Amino acid sequence: MAGIYIHIPYCKSFCNYCDFYSVTSADSREEFLNAIIAEAALQADYPGDEKISTIYFGGGTPSLLSPDEVNTMINALRKIFKVDTEPEITVEVNPDDVMPGYFSALSAAGVNRISVGIQSWNDKTLKFLGRRHNTKQSAATLEMASREGIKNISADIIYGIPGQTTEALKKDLDIMFSFPVKHLSAYHLTIEKGTRFGRMKESGKLTETDEETSISMFSLLTAECAKRGFIHYEISNFALPGFISLHNSSYWKQVLYLGLGPAAHSFNGRTRQWNISSVRKYISSVKKGVVPCEIEELDTTTMFNEYVMTALRTMWGIDLDFVERRFDRELADYLINVSVKFVKYGLVVNDKKTLVLTDQGKMISDNIISELLMVK
Numbered sequence: 001m002a003g004i005y006i007h008i009p010y011c012k013s014f015c016n017y018c019d020f021y022s023v024t025s026a027d028s029r030e031e032f033l034n035a036i037i038a039e040a041a042l043q044a045d046y047p048g049d050e051k052i053s054t055i056y057f058g059g060g061t062p063s064l065l066s067p068d069e070v071n072t073m074i075n076a077l078r079k080i081f082k083v084d085t086e087p088e089i090t091v092e093v094n095p096d097d098v099m100p101g102y103f104s105a106l107s108a109a110g111v112n113r114i115s116v117g118i119q120s121w122n123d124k125t126l127k128f129l130g131r132r133h134n135t136k137q138s139a140a141t142l143e144m145a146s147r148e149g150i151k152n153i154s155a156d157i158i159y160g161i162p163g164q165t166t167e168a169l170k171k172d173l174d175i176m177f178s179f180p181v182k183h184l185s186a187y188h189l190t191i192e193k194g195t196r197f198g199r200m201k202e203s204g205k206l207t208e209t210d211e212e213t214s215i216s217m218f219s220l221l222t223a224e225c226a227k228r229g230f231i232h233y234e235i236s237n238f239a240l241p242g243f244i245s246l247h248n249s250s251y252w253k254q255v256l257y258l259g260l261g262p263a264a265h266s267f268n269g270r271t272r273q274w275n276i277s278s279v280r281k282y283i284s285s286v287k288k289g290v291v292p293c294e295i296e297e298l299d300t301t302t303m304f305n306e307y308v309m310t311a312l313r314t315m316w317g318i319d320l321d322f323v324e325r326r327f328d329r330e331l332a333d334y335l336i337n338v339s340v341k342f343v344k345y346g347l348v349v350n351d352k353k354t355l356v357l358t359d360q361g362k363m364i365s366d367n368i369i370s371e372l373l374m375v376k
Contacts, residue, residue: 001053001084003250004077006036007261008059009279016130017158019192021263021277022060028279032261033069035286037076039260042291044080046258046266052083054247056090063097067105074110088246090115090154095141096133103148113152113245114145115185121175122168125161130196142179152243154183159217160209161189166216173224182243186221187236188214215363222359233315235365252310269303272296304331305373312369317349317356331374338372 010029011022055077057070070091077083090113091106103114118138120126126134145153155176159169176184191197191208200206209217222232230238234252237245250257259266262282265274276282276292285292298306304327311318324332339355342348347361347368357365 001250001255002047002050003054003056003247003255003257004040004052004081005056005058005247005257005259005264006062006073007259007264007275008057008062008065009262010064011059011061012064013132014130014196016128016196017189017191019195019198020060023279026064028283031283032279033065033073035283036073036260037080038286039291040077040080042286042289043258043260043266046268047081047256050082050256052077052081052087054088054090054250055083056247058092061094061097062091063093063102067102067109070106070111071109086112088113088152090245090247092117093141093145094133095137098141098144100144101148103145103150107149112150113154114150115154115156115183116141116145118142118155118176119158120161121172125164125168128161129158139179142181146180152183153179153181154185154243154245155179155181156185156187158187158189159221160214162206162209164209164217166213166220169217169220170224173221177224177228183237183239183245184225184230185237188218218363222362231315232362235313235362249314252314253316254307254310266293270298272298300327301374301376303327308335308372309369312355312357312372313365315356317354319354321353334374335372342368342371 007021009022010026011024013024014022055074057065062070074089087110089111091111092115094117106114116138117131119129119131121135121138123134142153142155157172157176159172189197189209191201191206197206201208225232225238230240231244232238233244234248237248239245249255254267254269256268257266259275262275262279263277265272273293273295276285282292304323307323307326308318318335320332320335323335335355336350339348339350342361343350346358347364349356349358357368361368
């Protein structure tokens with residue numbers, strides 16, 4: 001199976017923490033949507049014989065699109081690619097974009113999953129993050145989506161925000177789980193260069209949350225999700241049984257995916273490619289029949305390291321038989337040998353078939369992963 005990601009770069013304003021490619025001017029919107037379909041046609045052979053099982057509209061802010069525009073793109077993709085009869089189709093939603101009837105129209109277009117950017121249930125925190133919605137709009141959006149027939153509702157939350165306490169996170173989670181959310185993506189705030197928060201950090205106006213508080217918050221997060229029956233299937237992702245994100249899982253399992261739109265990435269197991277981060281240049285190039293992308297040929301070490309980085313973050317862990325088949329026995333033995341000390345300290349479980357992080361190991365996953373990587 002394969003997935004398609006569509007990057008919708010338009011935003012009404014920039015969030016203080018976001019370093020994804022986006023623009024605030026939508027002057028080129030009609031041209032852009034035509035370019036997405038044109039690029040899809042140019043990339044028609046990319047998936048080969050693989051069926052498309054997931055389609056994901058990300059951004060940016062995809063909910064700035066009308067349901068008719070989403071429908072037009074889905075229909076075009078069905079004509080160009082071999083799309084499953086019932087694929088998982090996700091649209092990311094910002095709470096202040098939607099009106100009654102929006103989700104009904106999306107559902108009629110084939111959308112069966114939404115991902116709502118809640119981020120916090122505290123209005124002051126939302127303003128600090130640079131979000132343009134408020135908590136009343138968040139509640140109305142989740143209620144509206146459920147009422148209008150969207151059964152697979154995912155929501156995003158951010159923790160580790162400077163000044164945030166574990167008690168505040170607990171309150172956020174209690175409110176979140178009072179709604180019919182089936183999937184939760186919980187991200188620790190990362191301060192990236194080039195963002196407003198990045199500039200504030202450089203000038204000494206913002207300090208990142210300390211490690212002890214971050215670990216305490218992560219422990220609370222995992223405990224609260226487990227209490228409510230959510231499966232912790234990836235470091236930052238939790239889902240009720242039957243609601244694990246198929247699209248995101250394809251990234252972590254190294255399934256083929258095609259990215260459409262400016263700054264979108266694609267992966268076919270042998271190469272990785274990424275489109276130019278410019279709406280104007282993207283549209284101009286596609287009009288000329290050229291996909292404006294750079295391509296990287298992946299060597300064995302890079303492919304091995306990418307597999308380790310993604311697989312160990314999930315509940316499925318590193319499949320040692322897969323490593324032996326895909327790469328060689330030597331690399332499988334290397335992983336087993338290096339992981340011995342982590343197994344000894346209860347950070348990794350080795351059942352002779354897989355290497356999986358324990359709850360304690362998840363708290364320092366980056367450190368463990370870095371030691372398992374092969375140095376070129």
